[in-house]
Structure formats: C-alpha cells, structure tokens
Amino acid sequence: MVDQTIDGKTGAPKRTSRSLAAAAQRYGVVVALLALILFNIAATPNFLTWQTLNVNLTQVCAIVIVAVGMTLVIAAGGIDLSVGSLMAIAGTLAPLIFTGALFHLPTTAVGIGLAFVLPVIAAAILGLFNGWLVTAFRIQPIVATLVLFIAGRGIAQVMTNGNLQVFKEPAFQVIGLGRIAGIPVQVILMAIIVAAAAFVVRRTLFGRQLLAVGGNPRAARLAGVPARRVTLAVYGISGALAGLAGLVVVARNGASDANLVGLGMELDAIAAVAVGGTLLTGGRAFVVGTLLGAMVIQLVRYTLLANGVPDAAALVVKAGLIILAVWIQQQAKGE
Amino acid sequence: MTLVSMRGVTKAFSGVPALIDASLEIEPGEVMALVGQNGAGKSTLIKILTGAYRRDAGTVTLSGREVDFASPGAAQDAGISTIYQEINLVPHRTVAENIFLGREPKRWGMIDIGRMNREAEAALARFGITVDVRTPLSGFNAATRQMVAIARAMAREARLVIMDEATSSLDEREVATLFQTIRTLKAQGVGVLFVSHRLDELYAVCDRVTVMRDGRTIGVHAMNAVSKMDLVTAMLGRALAAAERDLSASHGQGAGAPVVEAAHLAAGRRVRDVSVAVREGEVVALAGLLGSGRTETARLLFGADRPDGGRLTVGGEERQFREPAEAIAAGFGFCSEDRKVEGIIPDMSVVENLTLALMPRLTKAGVIDRAAQRDVAETFIRKLGVKLASPDQKIRELSGGNQQKVLLARWLAMNPKLLIVDEPTRGIDVGAKAEILKLIRDLSGQGLGVLMISSELEEVISLASRVVVLSDGRDVAELSGEAISEHGMMAAMAADAEPRSGHG
Amino acid sequence: QEGLPKLEKKDTYKVGFAQTESNNPWRIAQTESMKAEAEKLGYQLVYTDAAGSAAKQVADVNSMIAQGVDVIFLAPREEKPLIPAVMAAKKAGIPVILLDRNVDQSLAKAGEDYVTFIGSDFIDEGKRIAEWLVQNKPDGAKIIQLEGTTGSSPANDRKKGFDEALAGKAGFEILASQSGDFARDKGRQVAEALLQAHPDADVIYAHNDEMAMGAIAALEAAGKVPGKDVLVLSIDGGKEAVQAVVDGKIAAVVECNPRFGPKAFETLARYANGETIEAWVKNVDKFYDPTNAAAEVANAY
C-alpha cells in the first residue's frame, strides 16, 4: 500500500516515530561531540579529569543560556542580534545597583536581590522592544535587532562612561562562582533553563504556537494563534536570558566591562543553534541539540587551545569544523 | 511515434512508496487525462517526468529517445511545458517577468522590456485577460495567477503541455477559454496531459484517460468509451455509494437564529458594500465572478482583515474582531482558499496541523494533553478518510487533496457555530468531495451555520439554501429556493448593473 | 625642522585627537587624560574614535583636516596604514604628534613628516618583564603567555620583546602562547584551558592587566595560589594590578601609563614656541614589584 488510512482496526498509531525522528536529528551532533571527546582523550594532556569537565561546563554556560533563547527566536522565524548588547546592559546594571550607585539601598541584601532581578527585567523589556519592532512595524528581525546591537552596547557604555566596574560581592557572585553540592550554580541554572525550554517547546501550547508562527505565520494567525503575542514573548524571553547570561559573566569575573561583556555572543549563539540542528528558517526547535551544539563549539575551542594551535590557524580549523558539524547534522536528518 | 512513454516508474519518499510500477503514454496531438484519488501519485508522476524529482526505477522516453532530466529546466528545454499543481510563480516580480522568466526577449544581450511587456499582454489577451503586466504578481488573486501560469506555459513552443489541476481555481468562463486553447494545441500536434478532479472537464476536452490508484496505473481508456460512474469506480476501487452520489437533496430550511449578520461591510477597493447573514443550520453561498470580493468578505467576517465600515452582529451582539483568534473564540472557523500560503504549517505533523486551532482547548495549564490531541486527530483522519503513512508525518508530504482534508478537519474539530469555507473542495477527488459536502450538510443539519464560497456552481446548488451574489464588491442579488440554479446565478452575476434586489 | 608644518603661537587651539578605540580601560584613561588637559587649557578638542579600524582612523583624520584643526594628536592604530593620514596632514599644513604608537619609520620620519612620537616602547616592556623573571627565578620557568588581540601591535611587540629576552636562556620554556584578546573574561577562559593542559606551568605572562586579573581568577578556580604556585606577570600597571602586586597575587608589572594629556599638550606648547622637538619623547614607565608596590600604589593610574 502506498498510503494507509489509519483506522481504529488496522492502524495502531506510531507513537514512537516522532521521538525516533527527533533522536535521529540529534544523532549528528552527538556523533560530532563523541568524535571530539575521543580525539581529546587521545591527544590532549590531562583531558580526562573532573577539572576539565568543570572548566568546559562553566565556560559553556553563558553561550547555552543565550543560545536557548536564540533557539526559540529562530524557531519562531526570527533572529536576535542584540543578545550581546543586552548582556552588556544587564552586566553593567547589576554592579551599579548593588553598589548603590544608581539609587539608595535600604540594605545590602535588598541591593543584591534587586541586582539579580532588575537587570534581567531591563533586558527582557529591551527584548520586548525588539519584538515590538518586529510585530508592530513588520521590520525584519535582523534589522530590528541590529538597532539594539549597535545602540545597546552604547547605552551600557554610557551608563559607566565605558569604565570598568570591579567588585567583590560574594552574595552576588554566587551566580558565577557558587556551588551547590559541588556543582557550579551556573551549570545548574543552565540545566534548568535547557530542561524548561525543552519542555515548553515539546509539551506546551506556547511551544506549539511558536513553532506554528515560525512555520507559517499567516496560516498560524488564521488558525487563531496569537502570532504577535507569541513573537513578542519569544523576543522577551531571549532578552531575559541574555540578561541572565550577562549577570553570570560579570559575577564570574568580579568585574563588569560594558565594552566587552557579550561581545560576539550573537554569532556564537547562532552557531550553537545551527550546529544543534535547528534550521535557521524557523518552524523547528531542538533545545537539547542547541546544548550539544554549544558544547561542540566549546570543546573545539578547548581542543585548539589546549593543543597549542595558534590563534590564526585555530580560526580556520574552527570554521571548517562548524561547517562539518552542521553538515553531519544534516546528513543524519537524511536531507 | 509515441510522444511520451513512462514505464515501470517507481518512487519512494523516505521509504514510503508513492509510485509503484506506474506508466503513462501520450501520443502527439492527444489530450490525455490523468485521474486518481488524492494521493494516488499523479503529481509525483508528473514531477518525475519533468525532472523535479528523480525516479528510483523505470524508463522515460520522449519521442522515442530515453531521457532522464536532471532539473525542470532540462525538461523545459526538451519541450515540456508544465503548470504545477501548487502555483509556482514569483510573487514580487511583474506579470510579464513571470511569463517570460528564463527566456526573456533580448536585444544585444539586454532584456527588451518593451517587447516583453507587449508579448505578455498578448499572451494574456488570448485568455481574455487584460491586466497591467508591469505590476507585481502578488497583487493578483489566485485565479489570475493561475491564468498567468497558464499563459507562461502556453507562451513557449512545446511538444508537451502538462496541466496539474490547472482549472481548480478557475471558474467556468476561464475554463472554457482554456479548453479553446487546448484544442488549438491539439491541432498543432502538441500533446497535453490534463489532471483534474472535475470529471465533466475531462469529457469536454480529453481523448483518453489514464487512471491511477495507490501509486499504480490501473487502466487506460478512451474517454468516450468509459462512463463517469465507471471512471469513479476505477479510481476509488469501489462504487460510489448512493448517498454520496446524491447531492441534490433538499435544501436546508435555515430556521435558526442568526449566527452572524454583516451589514454594509466595506474595505478598500475590493469590498464596497456587502451585507450578508447566516443563520443556524443554514448554508449560505457567496457567488460571484473572479475578483468580485467573495474572499475579502469572508476575511472581514473572520477578523483576518479590518473593515473600513459596516457592522458585524454576532449572536445578537455587535462585535468587531481585531484578530482571527477573537472570531474563533466566538465560534467561527475559516478555511482559506490558499492552503499553501494560508493553511498548512508545512513542517508540522498532520496531528499538529489538525489540532492547531483546537489546541487551547486541549491544554491544561498550558501543557498539551497529548492523548486527547491524538484522539481528536485520529477521529477526523478516519472521518474524512485522509490518506497518510502516519499521523506524525509532516503535512507537506501529503498530497494536495489530503492536505485540504486535514485543514477542513482543523475547523470541524472545533465544533464551530459558523464555518466559513473558501473553495473547500479545491483539488479534492470525487469521492472525498462527496464526503466533505455530505459532512457539511450533516453539520448544518445539526445547527451549524455555513458560509461557503465555491466556483463550482453544482456545489452551490446542491448545498446552499441561500445565495448572495457579489459583483465588484457589492451584493447585487440574493437567491433562494428555486432561484438557485445554474441559470439563475449566471444571470445574476452577469447583470452587475441591475438594481439590487430588496434586502439589506 | 625642514618640511614640517609650523604652528602659530595662539592663546587657544583647535586640537584634533584621533583615538583608536575606547573599548578598554587603558584607552579610556588615555582619552580622559587628553580631554581633561584640553579643558584645563581651554582648547577646543575635536575627538574621534576609530572603533579599532585603521582605515576609519585615516578617514577621521581627514575629517579633522577638513574642519581645519590647528594640530592633530594621533594615536595610530597601526604602524603602516596610518601613513596616509600623517602625509595628508602634512600636505594640509597641520602638524601631527603621535601618541603611544609610532608609524613605520621607513615611510615617515619624525621631525620631517610629523613632529614627534610620545610614548613607551612595547618591545621594551616585554623585555623588562622577562629580565625581571630571569633575575627572580634564575632556575628557569615554565611559562604560559596570554597574548593580546591577534595582529595588534602591542600584542606583537610585547610578545617579541619577551620571547627575545628569554631566547637561549636555559630552563625557560614557553609552554603555550594564546590570545586572550586583552580581555578579562577571555583571558580567564584561555588561562583555565591552558592550565588544564599544562598543569606544570609556574608562570603566567599576560600582555595586559585585564588578562592578568582573568588569569588570577582562573588560578583560584583551579585551586592554585597565585604568587605561590604560579607567578603572574603583567603589563600596564593600573591601580587594580598594582594593588594585586601588594596583595601578592601579581608578581611584577611594567607600567604603561595612559595619562598622555599633560605631556602631549606640553609638547604642543614647546613646538609652538619654536623649539626643536626630539624624535621620540619617551614616557618613563615605572616597574612595580613587591619591593615598591605598596609605596607606589597610590600613584598608579
């Protein structure tokens, strides 16, 4: 039979085929990751240690957190170039808040609390601004987010006149340096975000709607999907996650540099999304793939560093590996 | 010599066979019909012939020479001109460019724009269409775009012209013009492959018919030697049940309370003044010529576009829908005429597409109830006889007609109060069409209000209890009862200038 | 000084300052210093920022020429690509004073094409830190080098001076040398990876303070004690770094003072007075190590 009509008697629904397909999608990036790990075990000195894992996990956190938001934006048919600048804004705001430079603080604890919340909210609002440009004026996402890509970092720099803020505030730096049961807080944060986003995409109405908007916005709207609201929300989430990543980065360094926090992050995040198997054309999202994609990129960077590949050559190798990883990923999908 | 001969053609999509040992033969100067249920493999066979898909096995010969086209371009160069099922043109480019893309008239290597426009105008004039060929195609409606695609195919010297459901968005006048052209081609010795689900058309223009079922070619008949009934039976593999055949049952009485009343709707240049009401249990048809504003009226009712003026009363309350979501919440459903652009989410599965509008009702605290979702999907897949490999298949892998069924199911699953259907049976095979029309009638019998737009008068006659005729964005007549006849409607549509009949 | 445009003596000048970039504390301090000095003297400062592009810096200088400034302070991003800017100013009759980096001497000469170069010697900075290391760790060292932005001249020169001074010295081995982009976060990440691959390293040499601070964070995260297990060496000598020397976290740092304002404007005044300016107005850079850091920390920029 060419086609089969599923009816109650003959056609038991193939429940597994979807998760199998999903597994196959991820297969490519897993292959790439395993190959890298094997290569490192053979070639890189002292690779198989907990500290290596620790170093790589903590270094990949910020990219993953941003890339999860980017995955959602891309799945909804957009792209967000402003993430790096939003990181800078959040990262600049936080120390301004807990040092009391911005407004008077009743107690330090309040300051710390606000320093976690307000910058993320600010970044989320700027993300919503991106979404507003995209939905209300139908400005294309690359251009809409280019505005904050350019102006956002300027805003962060203006806030401190470009100056570095150095601080030592253990209660705040928990987010970058703390550990719970020996696991770095930022890694836990990353795991929670990935798990939550994966759940949202696969199991919730919002996830379904964002994929519909990314797959065919006109059809989605006619099917009653609140396309504008979904798009707004997605950019807001991306902004908030970028803000959070900004906090992690400055906390980790005990210093906030509006000029550099998140610089180039948009490209790293987009690359992670692509290596993870999410098409840049929208309509599909593989959150776990993004996690693995970011790890591939991180591990490539680590491998090149640890093996003393000169920076210039490393750029060439990295370029080749990104193409290779995306290609493997597509082959695995059978496309 | 035989013009085209395809033998033993086999094709599978990721393991699922779409064609199994299919064959097709066309003689020069012959109009060959290709029929089969939705998903039988007609479009796939055509795409293999034109090099859009590569076959897994089989031979194709053109005028006796074996060919294997690597791309549609290669087939075109070999003299095969094709109108694909989903209109494939470039919306941002002008009409003239669309007609001549790939073989623009040149002078000294440059495009001769003046000549291109003149020739494009002439090519369209053959079909009685006068448009400004310098404007982008995207401004035109489906029917005009279809005519542009036809003009494109005809404007090129060809040995073989393929028309995959080229008539599905045309009304009778344009179809008649098209047939005229086909006869001219035939006289010139050009072969024509003609796919259509409207069987009457086949008898009007075709010489022979090839019947496909489930990916196989199951028979070739001379057109005048096979009865409609036999053809249907061959396609479906069974006889059409009496109830399905009988579409001329009594018109519903439309006794219920009004579901929606629109008064003096206006929007832009397309809708100037339209009043229409639908009551519970009533099927109202919007009739009119191409571009008369039917689709636009439907979109206004559904909140897909904003009206400039007029009133909308829903369940006795005046409403203004800003978004389709609000209309849906009020119990409306709308099945668009353009399934590719406004219907399917191509990369989503059939289940997800089918339940998209219903989804908010299938969630608890934002989390999807997957069992309920699957139940709904399976129920409707069964009810409408959607042919597919698995409900988790991507909808874009389904044949056109089966996609249409899934989209109808999307709205039927909502259990709406008012269903607006724009060309609901476009591209649907006879068996399924009968099922769908019957379903609509049954549902209206249970109190559903239906507003339907159809270019097939037969459908309108068999279903509608009232017909509102539009012309140039105004309602110019309302017919009911005995007045709903082919003759009555044609007369009302043609007589734009006549004073409006007393209503609204 | 033949061929050099003259500078008239006036009460106030319209002065151009073509900055390279403003994305690091050092540059920001330099700009601040120039602005403050101009304000103090009541001069009008036309400030441009080339955002790290040598080409844009030339265009910036051209727009200054178009605006008719009296004199141009140029902090050239690179040695060769800024030559056209120097020549264009000369042709327009505007004297140019170079700050902190020089231009290629085979193509343009101080005293001929531009007034003078004020600044330190990046190669010398690398050399001084290497010499300190050889003196204080005579038994040799296993070194990780955190380079500045690949292709930038301070990175190239600080590496060159350091590598050359150590060449041939027995026991001194550079295990790894990678770019940390002059940035704290990147420096930390690179140091983390390199320390993992080379646990035997006992010296980290960073091309600027920011990366040195990143390296200290990496060491602490890896459970090592900076100053004890691993010596950290740096260049720039900002306050944070000198304080780190006091705290024992940085072993030694060469100063590279960004406060060019006073000396730059003083040179301008001398030139306007008709004095002959030497080809290289050398900045005297301090050297901080545990012996003097505590005393000097208050003076660090």
Add this chain to the structure above:
Amino acid sequence: MSTIEAAAPARRTRSPQTLAKAGVVAALVLLILFGWARYDNFLSSYNILSFLRYNAMFALIALGMCFVIITGGIDLSVGGVAALGSVVAAQASGYGLVPGVAAGIATGLAAGAVNGVVITRLQIAPFIATLATMLAAYGTALLLSGNQSVSVSYDTAFTEFGQGDLMGFPIPAIVMIVVTLGGWFVLERLPTGRRVLAVGGGEDAARLMGLDVERLKFGVYAASGALAGLAGAILAAQFGAGQPTEGVGWELFAIASVVVGGTLLTGGVGSVGATFAGAMLLALLFNLLNFENGKGWISLSAYWQSVIRGLFLLAFVLLQARIARTQED
C-alpha cells in the same frame, strides 16, 4: 470572448520599493543640507573627495551584499574576505598595479566561490556558511601576514589605485561609480539580474520554472566575494598596507545599507541605486558625527555615537516600515 478586467491594482500605484528609494534619496539630501548649514567646510572639496575615497570600499561591499540579499541569502564574510584580499593584494603589489588588484579580486572570488559551493552543494544555511568563511578568511589573512600588517610595495604604481586621482577625482571613487553602474545594469537590464530577483522571490518556484537556481546563487556569492576582494585591494592601496584585522563589522554596515535602501532581507526585491544611496547615507552619518565633535567644546563620546547611530537606524527603518504600510492600504 469575455474580457476580465484587472483583478488587482487598478490605478498604477508606485510600489513600496520606489517610495523607499525616494525616501533614502530624500534623507541623503536632507543630511547633506543639514551638514552644509551647520558645519563650516562640510561641503569643501577636501571633505567630499576624501569621503568618497574612503567610502568606496563600503559601497562596493554593499553592492555585493545587495545581490546576495536579493536571493534571500546573506554574506557575513565580506569583512574577513576584504581583509584577506588586502593582505594578498599587498603581497602581490610588488608585481605592479594590475597584478596587485587582480590578486585581491581573485582571492575574494575564491572565497566567494567557497561560500557558493558550501551553500549550494552542502545545503548549509548562508548565515552559517558565510560565518565560517569569515573566520577562515581572518585566520588565513593572519597566517599569510604573520599576524602583522603587510606593507605594500612603493616601487610600483599600486598605491595609485587607492591614493591616486584621475582628472582630480579619487580613483577608488571612480572604481566605485563604474562598478555600481555595472551592477545596476546587470540587475535591471540583463536576464541574469531578473533571474536573481526571481530566485529570491521563491526558490522552489524559480527551480520549477526552469532556472538554474544553484548556478545563480553560486554566482551572487562569488560576485560578493570578488567585490569584497576588490575592496580589499583598495584598502591595501589606500592605506599602504594589507591589514589582516581590518573589516570587522563591515558586513553589518553593508547589510544596513541594503536595508536602508529598501531591499527586503527575505529576498526577491532590491535596488542597486538605493543600496548605494543607503551606503552613502550611513557613511555620511559617521562624517557628520566627526564634524559635530568639532563643534562643541565637549565632544560626543564614542558611546553616544553608537547610541545615535542605533537611533538613526531605528528612525530610518521605522520610516521605511511606515512607507511600506501606507502603500499596502
């Protein structure tokens, strides 16, 4: 035979693109007038000529980007390719002007061809493919140059290509004008141009209409690469050095120019003239900011400049969106 009257635009309206084009030109004129009124020497021949000399590179890159974006793609590699082109051109400059420039163009062409192959053969999204090429181009440039600027040869006429004049007009500006006119001709008058537009309007449709989509796409990436290589040669000649670290952010400048010129990033429409005007507009903004800094006693910091540039872009795309919107109704 019955005649069906146009079922669409009855009155011949000007398309949104035409209006956007008019918008960008109007904005350009306004900015120039503003500069003329506010600043001394703004319209001095010195400023105009050095402005054109410097911005020729950006106009060339924006032109290549325009073609790429018309096909619905994007080319992030232009900055890196220009840097690489400048290094190679500088290294070849000892053989003379023509070999130097040719080497730069050929290098860019090769990089563009790599983009084209990766995108059409490996089916990798342009964003990712060209991102990788950007990294690789910078890496190669650094490797070839030993991490340093490469001096051009002053023994040959090579530097004339960037620093010379022809009848008192900067040579890079002449190159820019000639190439832009050529681009306009290809897009508007040659079948190839129309086909490129068709590919952007709908790839599947274009393929079914018999166009060789792969070849056209390959062509635009190769062309974009070649133009970036040419810009690199100008860079080397104008500043006397091949610069492996130059070009950062050029791709965004080019994309913004194309967009300000009213081209949709989704492909299918685009105008060479408007792109050129867009590039000039954005470049003018930098020039104006430099003049503004010369006005006040307290200069605008670089940070405020980026905020202002962002706001300007915002204002402009909002204006374009408004134009597009009013046209729809």
